[in-house]
Each structure stands twice: as C-alpha cells, then as structure tokens.
Amino acid sequence: DSGVTQTPKHLITATGQRVTLRCSPRSGDLSVYWYQQSLDQGLQFLIQYYNGEERAKGNILERFSAQQFPDLHSELNLSSLELGDSALYFCASSPHQEFGYTFGSGTRLTVV
Amino acid sequence: AQSVSQHNHHVILSEAASLELGCNYSYGGTVNLFWYVQYPGQHLQLLLKYFSGDPLVKGIKGFEAEFIKSKFSFNLRKPSVQWSDTAEYFCAVTVNYGGSQGNLIFGKGTKLSVKP
Numbered sequence: 001d002s003g004v005t006q007t008p009k010h011l012i013t014a015t016g017q018r019v020t021l022r023c024s025p026r027s028g029d030l031s032v033y034w035y036q037q038s039l040d041q042g043l044q045f046l047i048q049y050y051n052g053e054e055r056a057k058g059n060i061l062e063r064f065s066a067q068q069f070p071d072l073h074s075e076l077n078l079s080s081l082e083l084g085d086s087a088l089y090f091c092a093s094s095p096h097q098e099f100g101y102t103f104g105s106g107t108r109l110t111v112v
Numbered sequence: 113a114q115s116v117s118q119h120n121h122h123v124i125l126s127e128a129a130s131l132e133l134g135c136n137y138s139y140g141g142t143v144n145l146f147w148y149v150q151y152p153g154q155h156l157q158l159l160l161k162y163f164s165g166d167p168l169v170k171g172i173k174g175f176e177a178e179f180i181k182s183k184f185s186f187n188l189r190k191p192s193v194q195w196s197d198t199a200e201y202f203c204a205v206t207v208n209y210g211g212s213q214g215n216l217i218f219g220k221g222t223k224l225s226v227k228p
Contacts, residue, residue, distance in 0.1 A: 002155060033215065043202065043218035056215055090155065092216070100146065101216055103156040 003027065004104035006091050012110045018079040021107045025072055025093030031055070032074040033094070033101060034066055038087040049074055081111045114139040116205050118219035125193050126227050133188040133222050135203030142208040145186040146216070147177055151199045159201075162186065173197070195228045 003026035013019055025032050034046040036059075045058035049068035060066075063081075068074040078085060088108050092101035119134035137143060147159040160171025167179040177188045186203060202221045207214040 002157075035218075042220040045215045045217065048215060058215065092156075100144075100158060100161050102158075103148075105155040 002102050002104060004029075004091060004093050004102050006089075006104035006107050008107060009105065010108050010110075012112060013081060015081055015083060015111055017081050017111075018077065019081065019109065021076040021078070021089050021091075021109075023074045023076070023091030023093075023104060025074070025091075026102050029093035029095050029102070030072065031094045032068055032072070033092045034060075034074070034076050035090040035092065036087045037090060037106070043090075046076070078109070083111050085109065086111045114143075114205060114207055114214075114217050116203050116217055116219035118201075118203055118222050120222045121220070122223045122225070124225045124227065127195055128192045129226075131188070131190040131193045131197075131224070133201055133203075133224070135186045135188065135219060136184050137186065137203075137205045138184065139205065139207055144206045144208055145177070145179060146204040146206075147171065147175070147186075147188050148202045148204060148218075149199045150202065150221075156202065159188070193224070193226050195226045197224060198226045199224060 005024040007022045030051045033048045036044045046060040047066050048056040052068050063079050066076045088106045090106045092103045094101045115138045117136045145162040148156040150156050160169050162169045162179045170176045175190050200221045200223050203219040204216045
C-alpha cells in the first residue's frame, strides 16, 4: 500500500456518460497529480493541484476537469466519454517542496 | 518542451543476464531524475531517484543508475536480473525551478521480460 488511495479500481461505462474518479493523497502531501496511461500515449500528465488550487495543466481535455477539496482529496471528472478515453488513470501525491511522487493503484476506465 | 526518451521498447533477457536500459532527456537546466517500475497490474513504484551529488545512484532490488550530465542520460542497470524483475520500467524527469519541482515527465517505458 503506497498510501495514495484511488477509487474505484475499475469502472465500465458507456460512451457519452460522465464519471468521477477519486483520490486520497498520502497523509501530509499537499500536491495531487493526475496522469492518464494508455497504450498509445504512454503516461500523460493531466493536471496538478496544490493545497486546493490548480497549479499546472498538462494534456487535459476540456471534457475533463478536476478539483481538490479542503481535506486534500481530489476528484477527476470525465464527461462526454469516448471510446478513446479508456485508460488507466493514476493519481500521485507529493509533499510541498519535496521531490518524488507516490502513486496510487489507479482506476481502470473502460468506455464501451 | 522537456521530453524523455527510452531507447528500447521491449527487452528480453535470461535470468542472471545483466541489464542496462537507456534513458535520455532533453533539458539544459537542473533536473531531477527517476526510474519507476510497474509490475503487471500494479501501480508505479519508485526504484531510485537522483537529485544531486554522487551521479551513481543505488536503488531498491539491486538496481542502480548513473547520471551523465554531458550525455543527458540516466541509464538503469542491474548486474543480474531475476524472473521477478519482469515489469515495465519508466524513466522520468522533473525540472528543478529554484527549489520547487515541475511536473513529472515520463518516457514511453521499456518492457522487460526475463526468461527463467
């Protein structure tokens, strides 16, 4: 157990639907990062939050959004889902000003 | 933009063979370098990291990596692989902006298959 908790582990949904992925960071970590892992694109950085505020954006589609709550957990919202959104979505956390991330086990999203 | 290149897509070795996985990055400033491993069906785990100091870094499970700044490289090595090392290995870099780090940028990964 890495200390970063992601739920659900697996999600199967239909095209056009909306889903929410949840991440609880390691205790004490203020930064949360979301990554998408797919066979063709590899590991792509989506977005980072630090202590509730958006810090950086990567290759995140407009149909996707995220937020970090006061208790530091984060949610990634994916809407108008397409088949190509099927992937593993990882959350990672890190303490402020410290290098290195701790990854969660991921949520495997399958869009059918 | 910063990028990370991993030279080998898939490496197949027999047990006890030596391993070297190549990694090059493109950025001229100060970087932090990482190797992560992903066992089948599992999350990414940190093998080792380089921030500063001795360019030869030792990690878990007998892995080591050498940072060669002039070559922008951070190759991963292990003298003798085991079947349990079968996994995907990712090289990653963050850019050091005066004490705070940028985002972790990953290479495409190298799949290692070790034959018993």
